[in-house]
Amino acid sequence: MFTRLQEKISWRSGLTAVMALLLVLVLSPALFTKETALQITLANERGSLPDGFYIYQRLDERGIRIKSITPAKDSLIILLDSPEQASAAQTALEDLLPETYRISHSRQYPRWRWLYCFNRDISAI
Secondary structure (H helix, E strand, O other), X not given: OHHHXXXXXXXXXXXXXXXXXXXXXXXXXXXXXXXXXXXXXXXXXXXXXXXXXXXXXXXXXXXOOEEEEEEEOOEEEEEEOOHHHHHHHHHHXXXXXXXXXXXXEEEXXXXXXXXXXXXXXXXXX
């Protein structure tokens, strides 16, 4: 009876280990790829940032797909799928927005950036 119990536990542990390994293999590309970001800031201290919905609409009209637009300290962060999309978005935004805004490539964010939420320093995100 004791050996049957051991076999049952061993079989379940092996199945759990295989399932965990498969889950890691399936999710690893999504966890370790990076997203490309643009940052919109004010060129001078006067003024306000553009409306995120306006930016979303104008870029969507041009076929540029945005993952998210997030307000950050004194800027807007726009996450895009690829560097090509970021370049197209930067060109479009330079045409759309007046010169009072600075549009620049921001660092690439790992998709698992939500782990940084446990860090109290928001600028690290």
